[in-house]
Amino acid sequence: MTSVPDVIQTWQMVQPWTKDKETGEKIPGKLEKTTIPMPELQPGEVLVEIAGCGVCHTDLGYFYYGVPTVNKPPLTLGHEISGRVVAGEEEWLGKEVIVPAVMPCNNCPICDAGRGNRCLAQKMPGNSLGIYGGFSSHIPVPAADLCVVENRGDVPLERLAVVADAITTPYQAATRADLQKGDRVVVVGAAGGVGSYVVQMAKAFGAGTVVGIDINQEKLERMLQYGADYIINPAGKDVKTVRDEFRALCKENGLPHNYGWKIFEVSGSKGGQEIALALLSFIGKLIWVGFSTNVNEYSLSRLMAFDAEIIGTWGCLPKHYPKALELVLSKKIQIEPFVETRPMSTIRETFEEAHSGKLMKRIVLTPDF
Ligand SMILES: [Zn+2]
Ligand SMILES: [Zn+2]
Structure with missing residues (x-):
């Protein structure tokens, strides 16, 4: 002793x-x-x-x-x-x-x-x-x-x-999202210290498709070996361009783009948050993991129309x-x-x-x- x-x-x-x-x-x-x-x-x-x-x-x-x-x-x-x-x-x-x-x-x-x-x-x-x-x-x-x-x-x-x-926060987030086998997942901030584990955790929970979004190209590409099926780098693009890229990616791969996605916002950045909000769609879930002092603008009536949820998760x-x-x-x-x-x-x-x-x-x- x-x-x-x-x-x-x-x-x-x-x-x-x-x-x-x-x-x-x-x-x-x-x-x-x-x-x-x-x-x-x-x-x-x-x-x-x-x-x-x-x-x-x-x-x-x-x-x-x-x-x-x-x-x-x-x-x-x-x-x-x-x-x-x-x-x-x-x-x-x-x-x-x-x-x-x-x-x-x-x-x-x-x-x-x-x-x-x-x-x-x-x-x-x-x-x-x-x-x-x-x-x-x-x-x-x-x-x-x-x-x-x-x-x-x-x-x-x-x-x-x-x-x-870094591992358990994603575990709780996946639980809050009620992640199930075959789920379609987007991780915004997918290459970061927590985001990279959200990607891995989604796959460990059985997600069928994981799309990783991050502005750090080198780290983002690495995630293709650790659970990300597809990646999008939004650097220098506006939100609409990123959303169009996401839709094109879905079309190419025979995935619906407008319903059922579980989106994890892990970037804690204004740009990342805007992308996450823009991708939320019908019966979707947006799990808010990242932190920033930014105040976001979003029409909450979209949630009603989408029958969607935004869920915060802590620790x-x-x-x-x-x-x-x-x-x-x-x-x-x-x-x-x-x-x-x-x-x-x-x-x-x-x-x-x-x-x-x-x-x-x-x-x-x-x-x-
Ligand atoms: Zn911490
Ligand atoms: Zn207590």
């Missing part, structure tokens, strides 16, 4: 993003390497020695784009965590675990209704779990909803960090985690081509690179304090 140190080593966001008073420009936050006292564990809590923590677009939102965290800085970001239990509740000791990105309170009307992924008292590392986050050596977490990792074969534990969010219920993990361990969902591990000491450069949007892979940072 690893001994428990006196302090937690961490990369804290000591200052959040700010606005330049004169230009109104957003100035990124500040990261500092520091230590915080080891907290006394409460009943029901365990201490996880972190193996890896993924860098998510949500972290960048807090750091660069002006999205506020629930708990004010200084706090440590990072909510995509895998690791090993080293202290706390005895039956958990030594277990390898994935920490769900959002942990419900399991004791409120929303949780009782089976909608705990949107529990209002939920805890999210790097946002609302005290000052604690995944870009650290250790993290105290409630044990109840941890996902135990067993029989992971040759898959390194740190790489499984992506199950905490993932902890009960789905073992099933999502199994899809990864059975290689029905590939993570290897989409994940790169780096030492946590590269966090500043890694944030910058992730922010630039040029990375081909999602980065998992491994503690090297």
Whole structure:
């Protein structure tokens, strides 16, 4: 058993993003390497020695784009965590675990209704779990909803960090869409850190056709090997042109273009959102996965005429985690081509690179304090 140190080593966001008073420009936050006292564990809590923590677009939102965290800085970001239990509740000791990105309170009307992924008292590392986050050596977490990792074969534990969010958010989204065998699916933002797994997840749920839409041609083409049957690059095109391209693609391949499509908006970009809304048609479903502060314009009466739905989805219920993990361990969902591990000491450069949007892979940072 690893001994428990006196302090937690961490990369804290000591200052959040700010606005330049004169230009109104957003100035990124500040990261500092520091230590915080080891907290006394409460009943029901365990201490996880972190193996890896993924860098998510949500972290960048807090750091660069002006999205506020629930708990004010200084706090440590990072909510995509895998690791090993080293202290706390005895039956958990030594277990390898994935920490769900959002942990419900399991004791409120929303949780009782089976909608705990949107529990209002939920805890999210790097946002609302005290000052604690995944870009650290250790993290105290409630044990109840941890996902135990067993029989992971040759898959390194740190790489499984992506199950905490990038894999499970698509799992929940596919569940919300009631994805069935043979379904026709469009993924907008299909080449991104979450979108690439939405594509794979759709196929793992049995989708018959998956159309991937993204502006990054190189990453988009890669998706043809991982679940996308067809791809459309909307870069430099207006919405109508993209819709016409989609219709032509359907015609060429003997697919109906105007009914029954399940569309996942994962891009979180204005352009992507406009495309997703434009493609929604009769008895269709639009699952809203990506986040932006953009305000959209859409005639909701179209929903009535289409008998269609727009559905929001947030995080993932902890009960789905073992099933999502199994899809990864059975290689029905590939993570290897989409994940790169780096030492946590590269966090500043890694944030910058992730922010630039040029990375081909999602980065998992491994503690090297
Ligand atoms: Zn995330
Ligand atoms: Zn609750």
